[in-house]
Amino acid sequence: MRIGALGQAAGVDVETVRFYEKSGLLPIPARSENGYRMYGATHLERLAFIRHCRALDISLNDIKRLLGFVAQPNEDCGDIDRLIDTQLSKVRARLKSLKALERQLASLKGRCGENHTAGECGILHELVAAAHGEACACHADKA
C-alpha cells in the first residue's frame, strides 16, 4: 500500500507518517519504481502501535525505547514498567495542576458583573489585583 492508504488505515496524516520515518520510528520502506513509498502489514502494525502509545501521551523518545523492547524480547523488561510508572506520575502531576487551574478559572468566570465596560470588569479587576500581589479570587481559592 502507498502512504495515503497507510495513513488512512491508521488514521494518521501522510505528513505525520513521513515525519515518523524521519524520526526513526517507522522503518524505511521499500520504494516502487516511481519512487513512491510501499508499505506492508508490519508497517501498519507498527504505526498503530505508535499511535496507541501517543494516545497514552508517551513521548516519541519513549516510544522508540518501547520499540527497542519489541525488537529484543529477551531483554529485561523492568524498564518498561518504570517507563509506564513515570508516565503515570507525569499524568497525575498534570492532572493535579489542571484541577487547580479549573478552580481558579471557574472562580473568575462570571465575575464580569453588571457593568459591561472593561474598566469595571470583575475579571480584569481580579487579574490586575493579582499583578499587585493582592489576594485575588483565584488564589484565595487555594485553601
Place this chain on the structure above:
Amino acid sequence: MRIGALGQAAGVDVETVRFYEKSGLLPIPARSENGYRMYGATHLERLAFIRHCRALDISLNDIKRLLGFVAQPNEDCGDIDRLIDTQLSKVRARLKSLKALERQLASLKGRCGENHTAGECGILHELVAAAHGEACACHADKA
C-alpha cells in the same frame, strides 16, 4: 531597575523578559547610556500580570488581548468573559482526556507480571495487542 532585578522581582528568567518584549507583551523600556534596559514599577506590574495569566494557562495571544482591555477601559468587556469561558472549556476538555489517560495507564501498570523479559511483559503485550486492534486492557477500561 535593570532586567536582572526585574526578572528576579517577578520570578522570571531574563531571557523570558526579553522574549516578552520581542513578542510585544512588554512595552519597550528606556535604555541607559550603556544600552541596558531600564524598568520601572509599571513594567513590573505588567510582567506580574502576564505571569499570572500564564499561570492560568492563558496563551500569549489572549494575554495580548487582555492587555488591550487594560489599556482601553471603556471597551465592552464581553470578550473578556468569553475568553475566560473558552479557557475554562479548554481546561475541562484537557482534564477529561487526562483522566481517561490516567485510567488507561493505571491499568497497564503492574501488568508487567512475573516474567521479567520483554517478550513476556504484560505491558508490552497489551500495547502490541492494541496495535492489532484487539481489545486491550486500557481500552476495555472505557466502559
Place this chain on the structure above:
DNA sequence: TGCACACCCTGTAGTTGCTACAGGGTCAAG
C-alpha cells in the same frame, strides 16, 4: 491527444513558549 485531478516526492519554514548558547560589551571590587 490533451488535460484535469488526485496522489506522490523533497525540503524548508511555521506553530507555542520559552531556553540555551555564541560572541561580544560594561562595570565595580580586589
Place this chain on the structure above:
DNA sequence: CTTGACCCTGTAGCAACTACAGGGTGTGCA
C-alpha cells in the same frame, strides 16, 4: 589589571507535528 557578574544582539534548539512551495506521476474523461 584582571576577575566576575551582569548586560547586549542574534540565532538555534526543544516537542510533535503542520503547512506550504515547487515539483513529478498516473488515471479517467472528452
